[in-house]
Amino acid sequence: MKVNSKLKRFLITCLLLVGGYLLCGLFYVLFDQIFNGFVREWFERNYVYTEWVPLDDSWVEGYYTKSIVWVKVKKMLFQTMLALVVLIVLLVRLVSILYASRQVDKAVQAAGRMIEDYMRQTREASEVFPHEYAAISVPVVEIKAAMQRNEQMLREEASRKNDLIAYLAHDLKTPLTSVIGYLSLLEEAPDMPEQQKAKYVRITLDKALRLEKLINEFFDITRYNLQTISLEKETVNLSFMLEQMTDEFYPILSANGNTIRLEACPGGESVSVYADGEKLARVFNNILKNAVTYSYPDTEIYIGCRRVGDNVRILISNWGKTIPRHKLDAIFEKFFRLDDARATNTGGAGLGLAIAREIVTLHGGTITADSQDEVTTFQVELPL
Numbered sequence: 001m002k003v004n005s006k007l008k009r010f011l012i013t014c015l016l017l018v019g020g021y022l023l024c025g026l027f028y029v030l031f032d033q034i035f036n037g038f039v040r041e042w043f044e045r046n047y048v049y050t051e052w053v054p055l056d057d058s059w060v061e062g063y064y065t066k067s068i069v070w071v072k073v074k075k076m077l078f079q080t081m082l083a084l085v086v087l088i089v090l091l092v093r094l095v096s097i098l099y100a101s102r103q104v105d106k107a108v109q110a111a112g113r114m115i116e117d118y119m120r121q122t123r124e125a126s127e128v129f130p131h132e133y134a135a136i137s138v139p140v141v142e143i144k145a146a147m148q149r150n151e152q153m154l155r156e157e158a159s160r161k162n163d164l165i166a167y168l169a170h171d172l173k174t175p176l177t178s179v180i181g182y183l184s185l186l187e188e189a190p191d192m193p194e195q196q197k198a199k200y201v202r203i204t205l206d207k208a209l210r211l212e213k214l215i216n217e218f219f220d221i222t223r224y225n226l227q228t229i230s231l232e233k234e235t236v237n238l239s240f241m242l243e244q245m246t247d248e249f250y251p252i253l254s255a256n257g258n259t260i261r262l263e264a265c266p267g268g269e270s271v272s273v274y275a276d277g278e279k280l281a282r283v284f285n286n287i288l289k290n291a292v293t294y295s296y297p298d299t300e301i302y303i304g305c306r307r308v309g310d311n312v313r314i315l316i317s318n319w320g321k322t323i324p325r326h327k328l329d330a331i332f333e334k335f336f337r338l339d340d341a342r343a344t345n346t347g348g349a350g351l352g353l354a355i356a357r358e359i360v361t362l363h364g365g366t367i368t369a370d371s372q373d374e375v376t377t378f379q380v381e382l383p384l
Contacts, residue, residue, distance in 0.1 A: 008099075009096070009099075012092070012095055012099075013088075013092060016088055016091055016092060016095075017088065020084055020087070020088060024084075044066070046072065047068060047069050047072045047073050047076065048066050048067070048068055048069065049066070049067050049068075049069050050064055050065070050066050051064065051065050051066075051067070052064055053065050111133060111136050114128050114129055114133065114136075115136070115140055118137075118140060118144070119140075119144060125137045125140070125141045153333075175207040175208070175210040175211040175214070176207075176211055178203070178204070178207040179204050179207045179208055179211065182200045182201075182203055182204040182207075183204060185200060186200055186201070186204075231275075231276040231279060231362055231363070232276050232278075233274050233275055233276050234274070234275075234276075234277065235272050235273075235274055236272060236273055236274070236275050236276075236277040236280060237270055237271075237272050238271045238272060238273050238280075238305065238312060238314075238382075239264055239270045239271050239305065240270070241277065241280065241281060241284070242262060242264075242284065242303055242305060242314070243262060245281065245284055245285065245288060246260045246262050246303065249288055249292065252292055253292060253301070256292075256295070256297045256298070257297050257298035258292060258295050258297070258298065258299055258300070258301060259300050259301070260300070260301045260302075260303060261300055261301070261302050261303070262303045263302070263303065263304045263305065264305055271305060271307070271312050271384075272384075273312060273382050273383070273384055274384075275363050275382065276359075276363075279359045279362075280359070280363070280382075282355065282356070282359065283355075283356040283359050283360060283367075283380065284314070284316070284380075286352035286353060286355060286356045287316050287352075287353070287356060287378045287380070288301070288316065289352060290352060290353065290378075291316055291317075291318035291320075291376070291378075292318075294318065294320040294321065294376070295318040295319060295320045296319050296320055296374075299318065299319040299320075300319070301316070301317070301318045302315070302316070302317040302318075303315070303316050304316075304317075307384070308381065310383060310384055311365075311381050311382060311383055311384060312381070312382055312384055313379060313380070313381045314379070314380045314381075314382075315377055315378070315379055316377070316378045316380075317375055317376065317377040317378075318375070318376055319374055319375060320374065320376055321374065322371050322372060322373065322374050322375075322376070323369070323371035323376055328369055328370070328371055331353055331369055332353050332354055332356075332357040332367070332369070333354060353369075360380055360382070363382055363383070364382075364383050365380060365381050365382040365383060366379075366380075366381050367379065367380050367381075
């Protein structure tokens with residue numbers, strides 16, 4: 001390919017030189033023959049020296065001699081050759097640019113066709129891209145691999161979502177059937193003993209609350225897919241927010257004998273961040289719900305807050321079953337649940353931690369999780 005390209009350029013240069021020579025001849029014929037010797041007259045006027053040579057001392061008789069002024073002719077020829085060289089170089093450059101542009105267009109079109117074929121087919125890159133397209137094939141392979149990973153993640157997410165919806169739809173029947181059954185018993189036996197009636201009412205209420213929780217999970221799924229999270233930032237007292245959430249979780253904690261130990265920043269100083277307070281509260285609420293759900297009874301949940309350079313780091317730890325590494329890596333994915341068994345009451349729609357990660361990311365922060373030796377720790381780092 002390179003040899004053919006050089007040969008074509010050599011032939012083009014030769015053609016330009018021959019064309020220039022013929023063009024000069026054409027100009028000479030044009031001006032000398034058609035315009036009645038214009039070129040000859042111009043040459044004699046500028047480059048020929050005429051001298052009168054007397055035959056005797058009287059200067060009366062004599063003759064004229066003409067001689068070419070070679071200094072001027074050489075200068076003219078040099079200037080003409082220089083102009084021709086410049087013209088030829090410009091023409092060659094123009095032709096080269098046009099030729100290169102055409103070749104680039106062809107190469108781009110060929111690359112486009114190969115990329116399209118590679119993206120549509122399952123063949124290896126080496127089978128589609130020639131050796132000279134190696135620089136293009138490498139990023140294309142990376143792009144295709146990234147697209148395939150994203151498609152796989154979307155398929156897995158859609159599968160988890162569909163499974164979750166199927167589980168929820170199935171689970172709605174159980175508490176609803178119980179509510180209807182116990183309410184029917186209460187209606188059919190108005191003279192039922194008070195103790196038994198109170199028992200049925202309590203069971204009915206528990207089932208109704210369970211039904212409400214399942215319906216709320218459906219709403220969470222719908223809201224997450226239809227709404228885009230946007231931030232309304234203001235100065236938020238992070239220390240006060242954590243203290244307030246600790247108090248709000250007291251009834252839930254006391255049911256299983258759990259407690260919270262809040263460790264503020266060193267020196268007891270208040271920490272403020274520029275953030276969306278409502279969205280940030282949702283982050284810590286989701287993490288604390290997860291900690292309460294999966295904590296062992298009668299254990300302590302630790303909340304720590306400390307400055308790290310220009311950031312603030314919040315740690316939330318709980319004692320509970322160690323999360324396996326393969327699940328820990330997917331814990332922030334949408335619709336992922338640690339507990340796949342719908343017979344238990346643990347876990348929700350699998351959106352809490354996914355929403356938390358999205359909110360933290362929008363704030364320019366990071367959220368990670370670690371679990372070992374029956375201690376699970378969530379770390380949130382936000383810019384001050």
